[in-house]
Amino acid sequence: MGKLMTCLSGLTLAFAIGSHVTADPFGIDLQADTPQSLGCKHVEGLNHYCATLPHSHPDMTGYILRYHDELGYCSIMASGKEISTNRFGASLRAQFEAIKEQLSLKYGEPGVSDDLMKGSVWTAPEDWMIGLMKKERYLNALFLPGEESPFEAIRLQTSATGLEKGRVSVLYIGRSLEKCIELEKQDRSNSF
Secondary structure, three states, rough: OOOHHHHHHHHHHHHHHHHHOOHHHOOOOOOOOOOOOOOOEEEEEEEEOOOOOOOOOOOOEEEEEEEEEEOOEEEEEEEOOOOEEEOOOOHHHHHHHHHHHHHHHHHOEEEEEEEEEOOOOOOOOOHHHHHHHHEEEEEEEOOOOOOOOEEEEEEEEEEEEEEEEEEEEEEEEHHHHHHHHHHHHHHHHOOO
């Protein structure tokens, strides 16, 4: 019995050491992977576009990785599939809730805001999508993953691509984002 337990313990330890389970989003190893190693295309500045990632989410169509060689990942944006909805935004809001629930399993409950800007004329329930399209309405969730996370926050957001179409996106905000933005500004000013 003792030999069997020793053997099982050894197998468990070997399995745990041999298997690499990452908590990083979309299967990106934040310590080892670069946008180039992931097969992403440089877009501009620090931004790289990836059609897929090691663990792409089925509801996302593409990813923008903002990456600096010394600072690492500044942000990761996952853009959702375009969703057909109605003027009330019913399907878009349902997709938002579904993605929010999935993120909540990993990051805890978020703060949610479904706000219409003061003075907006798009106050009727059937004006939900036009308010979103005119950027007078916002439906967002903000997750605060904690100090141990490389991300300061994770924002789930909605956007309208038409009166009856929209998408849900996820933005992982890295702790180095402000430094990355400053470096991009400096780089652009060097052109003058």
